[in-house]
Amino acid sequence: MGIFSNRSVSLLTKHGKEKVIADVLNTQVGCLVQQTDAYDTDLLGTFTQETPRYGSQLDAVRKKAAIGMDLLKLDLGIADEGAFVNDPHSGMIPWNNELLVLIDQKHQLEITGFSSAPAQNDNAYLSYWEELEKFADNALFPSHYLVIKPTDEYHPQSKKGIKDLAELKAAFEWAKGLSSKGIIYVENDLRAFANPTRMENIRKATVDLANKMNSLCPQCQTPGFWIKDVKRGLPCNACGLATDQEIAKVWGCLKCDHELTEGMKVFKLADPSKCHHCNP
Ligand SMILES: [Zn+2]
Ligand SMILES: [Zn+2]
Known part of the structure; x- marks a missing residue:
């Protein structure tokens, strides 16, 4: 427990x-x-x-x-x-x-x-219904809902949570009617349910x-014992200089000063493709 x-x-x-x-x-x-x-x-x-x-x-x-x-x-x-x-x-x-x-x-x-x-997270400016239908397909509509605004993304009015073709058509006509140049802005609705x-x-x-x-500190049993630092500098296999490849993870406790360094199981060298010296 x-x-x-x-x-x-x-x-x-x-x-x-x-x-x-x-x-x-x-x-x-x-x-x-x-x-x-x-x-x-x-x-x-x-x-x-x-x-x-x-x-x-x-x-x-x-x-x-x-x-x-x-x-x-x-x-x-x-x-x-x-x-x-x-x-x-x-x-x-x-x-x-x-x-x-x-x-x-x-x-x-x-x-x-x-x-x-x-x-x-797609968005577009468009003027024609056919363009909007194409955008909607690419934006994974209707599983992903859409937002429509007249003119541009800063317009104070919007229709959000558009989730079917009838709503999309209505929102398109609404936005065109309010847009000075007949341009509408459409984007994916980013709210979680949408x-x-x-x-x-x-x-x-x-x-x-x-x-x-669920990860408890081995010393004081406080939850949240987790990786708090990653040590880098694995030597390059070709030139031996330090790369930014990982050497070890340092685990730490949120309450006490207990730390564990989880090194690599097998000593290895970094591939020269990861080396800034050999492969800048
Ligand atoms: Zn190298
Ligand atoms: Zn602890």
């Missing part, structure tokens, strides 16, 4: 995230998720330009967790905050980072879960969090 089992944990969301978060935490950690939407999380930021995000992704997720705990009068709270960026490798692919935080006031603990994956690709990434971040909640 861990310190989280059979405890109620608050989850503030109005976007259906409890479906995956409760599923993972109930089965893997044994805590009971209580969802609330008594506070409008859109006040802390929207993806559709109306409201900028409250601080950093971590600031926003901590704030949501604190509000949820307060509303439900619980000493354990969880929240999720997503960010949409370009992929960290080529910068060309729409990318989604999901950050979860678990706050345990009773044990003075904060544990985070994270997942980073390709996103379904974007199954994102919902799956939230599930992965929750699994990451659950794994950390």
Whole structure:
């Protein structure tokens, strides 16, 4: 029995995230998720330009967790905050980072879960229905919902959560009527319930969090014993100089100073293709 089992944990969301978060935490950690939407999380930021995000992704997720705990009068709270960026490798692919935080006031603990994956996040400016139909196909509509605005993405009016062809047609006509040059802006709806690709990434971040909640410090038994540093500098097989390839992971405790260095099982050298000296 861990310190989280059979405890109620608050989850503030109005976007259906409890479906995956409760599923993972109930089965893997044994805590009971209580969802609330008594506070409008859109006040802390929207993806559709109306409201900028409250601080950093971590600031926003901590704030949501604190509000949820307060509303439900619980000493354990969880929240999720997503960010949409370009992929960290080529910068060309729409990318989604999901950050979860678990706050345990009773044990003075904060544990985070994270997942980073390709996103379904397309957008376009267009004028004709045929273009919109083609865009919708590529944007995985209708499994993924759409947002339409007149003129551009900064237009104050929008139709969100468009989920069938009749709604799409109506939104298209509506936006054309309001657009000065007959141009409309369309994008994927990024809210969790409207974007199954994102919902799956939230599930992965929750699994990451659950794994950390279940990982206890060998010395003091505090949950959240996890990798806190990665040592790099594996020597190149050809020239012997240090590369940025990994040598070892350092695991650490959130409470005590216990650390474990998990080195490589077999000593090896870095492939010269990873060497800045041999293959700049
Ligand atoms: Zn080299
Ligand atoms: Zn410890």
